[in-house]
Amino acid sequence: MARDYYGILGVDSGAGADEIKRAYRRLARELHPDVNPDPTSQERFREVSTAYEVLSDPEKRRVVDLGGDPMDPRGGGGGGGDPFGGGFGGFGDIMDAFFGNAAGGGRGRGPRSRVQPGADALIRMELSLQECSTGVQRDLTVDTAVLCTVCTGSGCAEGSSPTICDTCGGNGEIQSVQRSFLGQVVTSRPCPTCRGFGEVIPDPCRQCAGDGRVRSRRSVAVRIPAGVAEGMRVRLAGQGEVGSGGGPAGDLYVEVEETPHEIFTRDGADLHCTLPLPMTAAALGATLPLKLLDDSIEELRIEGGTQSGTVRTLRGKGMPRLRSTGRVDGAGDLMVHVEVAVPTKLDKEQTELLRQLAKLRGEEQPDLVGGARNGHGLFSRLRDTWGR
Numbered sequence: 001m002a003r004d005y006y007g008i009l010g011v012d013s014g015a016g017a018d019e020i021k022r023a024y025r026r027l028a029r030e031l032h033p034d035v036n037p038d039p040t041s042q043e044r045f046r047e048v049s050t051a052y053e054v055l056s057d058p059e060k061r062r063v064v065d066l067g068g069d070p071m072d073p074r075g076g077g078g079g080g081g082d083p084f085g086g087g088f089g090g091f092g093d094i095m096d097a098f099f100g101n102a103a104g105g106g107r108g109r110g111p112r113s114r115v116q117p118g119a120d121a122l123i124r125m126e127l128s129l130q131e132c133s134t135g136v137q138r139d140l141t142v143d144t145a146v147l148c149t150v151c152t153g154s155g156c157a158e159g160s161s162p163t164i165c166d167t168c169g170g171n172g173e174i175q176s177v178q179r180s181f182l183g184q185v186v187t188s189r190p191c192p193t194c195r196g197f198g199e200v201i202p203d204p205c206r207q208c209a210g211d212g213r214v215r216s217r218r219s220v221a222v223r224i225p226a227g228v229a230e231g232m233r234v235r236l237a238g239q240g241e242v243g244s245g246g247g248p249a250g251d252l253y254v255e256v257e258e259t260p261h262e263i264f265t266r267d268g269a270d271l272h273c274t275l276p277l278p279m280t281a282a283a284l285g286a287t288l289p290l291k292l293l294d295d296s297i298e299e300l301r302i303e304g305g306t307q308s309g310t311v312r313t314l315r316g317k318g319m320p321r322l323r324s325t326g327r328v329d330g331a332g333d334l335m336v337h338v339e340v341a342v343p344t345k346l347d348k349e350q351t352e353l354l355r356q357l358a359k360l361r362g363e364e365q366p367d368l369v370g371g372a373r374n375g376h377g378l379f380s381r382l383r384d385t386w387g388r
Contacts, residue, residue, distance in 0.1 A: 005050075005051040006064075010023055011055075017056070028049070031045035054071060111168075111197055112172055113245070114162075114212075116245060117248050117250065118243035118250040120240045120253060121144050121241055121250065121251075122233075124255045124257050125254050125257065127257070127258055129259070132228050132229065134226055135224050136224050138222055139220070140221075140222055141217060141219055142217070142218060142219075142220050143217045144216070144239075144241050145214065145216075146213060146218070146242050147242050148207055150206070150207040150208070153245055153246015155201050155212040156201055156203060156205060157203040157204060157205050160203040163199060165197070167192070170198040173196060174192075175187065212245045220252065224256065227320035227321060227328050228256045230256060231255065233253045233256070235251050235252075235253055236251060236253075266319065269318050269331065269332025270334070272335045272337065273336055274337045275336050276339050278340075278341055281302060283304060283305065288300045290336065293319075298314060300312065306338055309338070311337050311338070313334070313336075314334040314336065316330070
């Protein structure tokens with residue numbers, strides 16, 4: 001009577017190859033003799049390995065589906081399903097069950113391409129606040145790897161070409177066998193002769209020494225949009241380092257370094273400045289010309305009685321707002337911080353005039369809290385305290 005190989009693996013007769021392999025991996029991890037030394041489990045492991053060998057072979061599986069047993073010696077089938085023998089149930093599949101394809105049977109990845117993509121490059125550019133506001137266009141001198149003009153990236157001298165590596169036979173890797181608790185394990189590592197490329201260059205290019213690229217200083221035009229700020233980067237696609245073997249170039253990033261301005265400070269898209277205002281102008285009011293960042297003049301109206309610390313906001317007079325798309329959308333505001341300047345040196349006439357003003361306003365003896373009008377200021381309380 002034919003054995004139920006589908007039932008041994010616990011899958012349906014219509015199961016696909018991936019489902020059969022997953023079932024075998026799960027059972028192999030559970031029943032392998034080095035994991036489970038129980039004699040019953042060892043016998044079960046042999047059955048599972050045999051079932052996987054049969055169902056992984058399309059011809060043998062066809063015999064099973066027709067009602068036969070391809071492993072029956074009387075029917076001309078295979079042998080006893082040795083889990084460490086050849087075929088689909090061999091050692092490679094057992095290693096695959098425990099560690100996946102990377103460890104199973106020493107299966108390598110093959111040679112890697114000599115043509116590799118290039119790295120990105122970074123250069124910093126100092127800009128004044130005014131240049132950040134208006135945007136600039138400059139020619140930058142950069143030092144990067146460029147395509148070798150002699151070999152055009154091949155790395156070979158004229159009239160020569162790469163040859164197959166004798167050490168690895170073109171595989172790009174060599175294998176070694178080590179013993180483990182599961183038996184012999186075949187591992188792969190890059191070939192030391194060809195460095196994993198599978199080929200060597202017997203006659204390298206004299207200019208690039210076989211790398212396919214050389215370093216060169218060149219000029220690159222860059223346009224910085226209006227509204228950029230400290231730390232922002234402008235990307236120039238394909239202007240970075242050319243890859244080895246003539247691979248595609250990376251990108252060049254230009255990073256903005258914003259230098260301080262002598263008058264304006266920046267907060268995002270808003271600008272701030274301090275306006276020193278004479279005491280008389282703060283008291284009487286005035287109209288002052290204010291020079292903006294773009295050198296235009298804005299008439300600033302100061303109302304009479306303006307106090308120190310007052311902030312006047314000029315809408316839309318700040319920095320351009322730069323969207324992530326690189327487009328400018330409006331502008332920020334300019335905050336003018338008024339700072340009333342008290343004179344430090346007065347002549348006799350000026351002193352007398354201020355005394356007269358203080359007398360007219362009843363401010364000969366000011367009070368810090370409440371003023372002289374209600375008699376409850378700080379100076380009044382001090383006089384009351386010491387007068388007792």
